[in-house]
Amino acid sequence: MAETAAVYARAAGEAADAGELAEAASRAASDAGGLDGGSLVDGEGRVKETAAGLQGNGEDIDGVVRTLVRAMNQAIDTANEVSDLIFADGQLNDALERHNRASVNEWNGWTRALQGAVAGLDGGQGDPPALTVSHGGESLTVLPTTTGGGHQYALPPELAGRIREKHLRKAAAEATTAFEEIEDAIEAYRGRLTEYGVELQSMGYDLAGPLGLWTTDGMAEYAAERLAEELGKEDPDERLLAMYTAGVSGIADALFGDANNPTDAASRRLTGAERAYLGAFYDTLGTDALLRLGALDGWSQSKLDLANGLAILTNPELGGLDPDRDRDRLPEAVLPFVYDYREGELYADGGLAGGAFQDELERFNAFGGLMSHATVASGDAFSEDLARAAVDIQRRASLQYGMATSDFVANTGSSGLLQAAALNGGVSAELLTDQEFREALLLQQWEDSAGAADLIRGGTTVPAGVDRDSAAAAPYLEAGREVLRFAGAHQDEVLGEGPSNMSALGLSDHTMLQGALADAALMNLGDVAGFGTDTAAYFSERDRHNVFGLMARTDESVNEAFKAGVNSVQYQMAYDHYAGAEGAMGPTNTFENIGRLTQLVNWGEHHAIEQASGDQRQTLITSLTNSSIGGALWAASVPSGPLQVPLGLMAAGYSAGVPLMPTYSAQAPAQHGDYELDEGFLNQQVTARMITAAAVDAANANGAHHRLPEFDETLYERAGAVTDQGLNDLGDRLGIVDDWRTAGVEPGRYVPPYNPNDRRAGG
Numbered sequence: 001m002a003e004t005a006a007v008y009a010r011a012a013g014e015a016a017d018a019g020e021l022a023e024a025a026s027r028a029a030s031d032a033g034g035l036d037g038g039s040l041v042d043g044e045g046r047v048k049e050t051a052a053g054l055q056g057n058g059e060d061i062d063g064v065v066r067t068l069v070r071a072m073n074q075a076i077d078t079a080n081e082v083s084d085l086i087f088a089d090g091q092l093n094d095a096l097e098r099h100n101r102a103s104v105n106e107w108n109g110w111t112r113a114l115q116g117a118v119a120g121l122d123g124g125q126g127d128p129p130a131l132t133v134s135h136g137g138e139s140l141t142v143l144p145t146t147t148g149g150g151h152q153y154a155l156p157p158e159l160a161g162r163i164r165e166k167h168l169r170k171a172a173a174e175a176t177t178a179f180e181e182i183e184d185a186i187e188a189y190r191g192r193l194t195e196y197g198v199e200l201q202s203m204g205y206d207l208a209g210p211l212g213l214w215t216t217d218g219m220a221e222y223a224a225e226r227l228a229e230e231l232g233k234e235d236p237d238e239r240l241l242a243m244y245t246a247g248v249s250g251i252a253d254a255l256f257g258d259a260n261n262p263t264d265a266a267s268r269r270l271t272g273a274e275r276a277y278l279g280a281f282y283d284t285l286g287t288d289a290l291l292r293l294g295a296l297d298g299w300s301q302s303k304l305d306l307a308n309g310l311a312i313l314t315n316p317e318l319g320g321l322d323p324d325r326d327r328d329r330l331p332e333a334v335l336p337f338v339y340d341y342r343e344g345e346l347y348a349d350g351g352l353a354g355g356a357f358q359d360e361l362e363r364f365n366a367f368g369g370l371m372s373h374a375t376v377a378s379g380d381a382f383s384e385d386l387a388r389a390a391v392d393i394q395r396r397a398s399l400q401y402g403m404a405t406s407d408f409v410a411n412t413g414s415s416g417l418l419q420a421a422a423l424n425g426g427v428s429a430e431l432l433t434d435q436e437f438r439e440a441l442l443l444q445q446w447e448d449s450a451g452a453a454d455l456i457r458g459g460t461t462v463p464a465g466v467d468r469d470s471a472a473a474a475p476y477l478e479a480g481r482e483v484l485r486f487a488g489a490h491q492d493e494v495l496g497e498g499p500s501n502m503s504a505l506g507l508s509d510h511t512m513l514q515g516a517l518a519d520a521a522l523m524n525l526g527d528v529a530g531f532g533t534d535t536a537a538y539f540s541e542r543d544r545h546n547v548f549g550l551m552a553r554t555d556e557s558v559n560e561a562f563k564a565g566v567n568s569v570q571y572q573m574a575y576d577h578y579a580g581a582e583g584a585m586g587p588t589n590t591f592e593n594i595g596r597l598t599q600l601v602n603w604g605e606h607h608a609i610e611q612a613s614g615d616q617r618q619t620l621i622t623s624l625t626n627s628s629i630g631g632a633l634w635a636a637s638v639p640s641g642p643l644q645v646p647l648g649l650m651a652a653g654y655s656a657g658v659p660l661m662p663t664y665s666a667q668a669p670a671q672h673g674d675y676e677l678d679e680g681f682l683n684q685q686v687t688a689r690m691i692t693a694a695a696v697d698a699a700n701a702n703g704a705h706h707r708l709p710e711f712d713e714t715l716y717e718r719a720g721a722v723t724d725q726g727l728n729d730l731g732d733r734l735g736i737v738d739d740w741r742t743a744g745v746e747p748g749r750y751v752p753p754y755n756p757n758d759r760r761a762g763g
Contacts, residue, residue, distance in 0.1 A: 078189035103167035207250030224284035245305035269319035282331035294370030307374035315379030368413025383424035390417035401501035418451025428459030432479035453516035488546025522565040548604030563631030574694035
């Protein structure tokens, strides 16, 4: 304790904030002991709060060190209390000695009583008599034995055993009392220490630092026992649940900074003590308590903590267990739902119609519900195992919908497992380029498609900071292309309208999955739309038509978001052209590429409407018209520069997300009349408005002396845009440059690309 106190006293003088304290303490740990030549533990074993340890570091650091001091003093007090219960005067050690002396005294008393009885014999001739010996209110008969022609009396051997057992029982009773008092003291210590841990975490302190009080096996077992006890209540206290998982979250924070919102890879590996803590915690907690937590409604900090703990413990890259080599050491709760599920009730013969299947599926849902809260990626092997188990179990669970007598239980657990697996983007990309897995994922009908959506996003999104032209980006780009090609060719399935009993019953929900496919299309828009010189190697004309046709058939909210992304990219192309941005294309390529996007959107929508019939056709026209307006409003709300489309759509401007090439030559995807359908006409007007808004924004950004180029109607024609009165009318609905005054254009300075007050001319 003296050494630890010295470490933290030095660290407090060095650290700038609470988050650096444990790191600074680690550096100071090699030079521990006293401070400035004096001990930090006084004669009574108390840790002193020295001024040297708390110099001018502000309230937070002062609060952290004072709490640490209280924690260390609590440990010293508890150690002393436990020691006193054993060694202090009149306590357990004295009691044991007292009972030991009493047993010796009792034996000696019987020995003296026997000697007295023998001395009282008259020494007459004849056989020696049996003696009655009494001591302490008890009597026993001692028979003589003949040895070497003489006679002897000896106490029976079993008497020593009875004396020992009697006094041992009394000693054991006192030891049991002492044990209970010791347990109470340690229990109180661990409870108080847990509270200190929560307090320290709230101040940004790393509980897994050099002090080590929070990462012992005993603390792990205590926390798991208390957590299980609280989960056994009808209405568990969320504050207490989070307090008992604080040790697990402390380890996660030590590796990832803030495990609730990690932004970087782990800064280090698990220590041996941390891995032992996690193992002891999950072993003590057991499966049932873990599932009770997973089954609780809603988000909770404790669910996030335990999901992250499992991800870390099963990650050999972080010093955790290797699922391939350490299968028998994995937490018990993992096995029946990730590795051994085919041996249980989920796959039992004839089990789909029985209650055992539904009960086990509910348990699986609870496990998946817990894992869906993970925020840190698990290791490669465990991530892949989670994903493959999720798809396999969904395939099995979907069979229940073909049994009319079955009580259906929706499988939400597979979605949770996929959400956890998706955090490992590299593994997600590998899985999506595996044809068998990709088809199994996308041909499923999902009651909850959030996990499938997350896996697609995780495997098709090039990580931040990775160049799209680099080898590191290649697996993600390949995964995106493979997913989009397959999804476009199997539209009914990915829309949740596949030929299955589940979709026939209206139980498929693929909106989230559709959204992820829209994201993938936007992130690969250059390839999908056919920009560049070599994109035919990635997408044939049929492939890109399939993708845009699929987007037209998605849920209205997804279609609206997709068109918002397309509109944003069109805006960025035009903005870069008018602003003279580095790398911007010339006017012909700029506007032909913008026009190609509008043509493809219109082609997909026209084709989708042609395939529909009756009321469905009119509903689709209305939906696509609404999504055109909504998408334009979204795009118009995004400022110029790197674009971030709302609701998580990932179009980041053509320079980052759409690798355009100036050698592109426009080719119309197909001839479908003059786009007289409502939604097609509207899409063209939206395109024109995006070009107009980009031109005005670029002019304003370039300063007072920059003049816009003269309006060139041929550019709008290349973009397939409408330049008649409808363009101005739409401005009122979209709120984009309704008036040159709202655009910040001063008369005589700028020449707007059109006159919004002139309702006769489109320019």
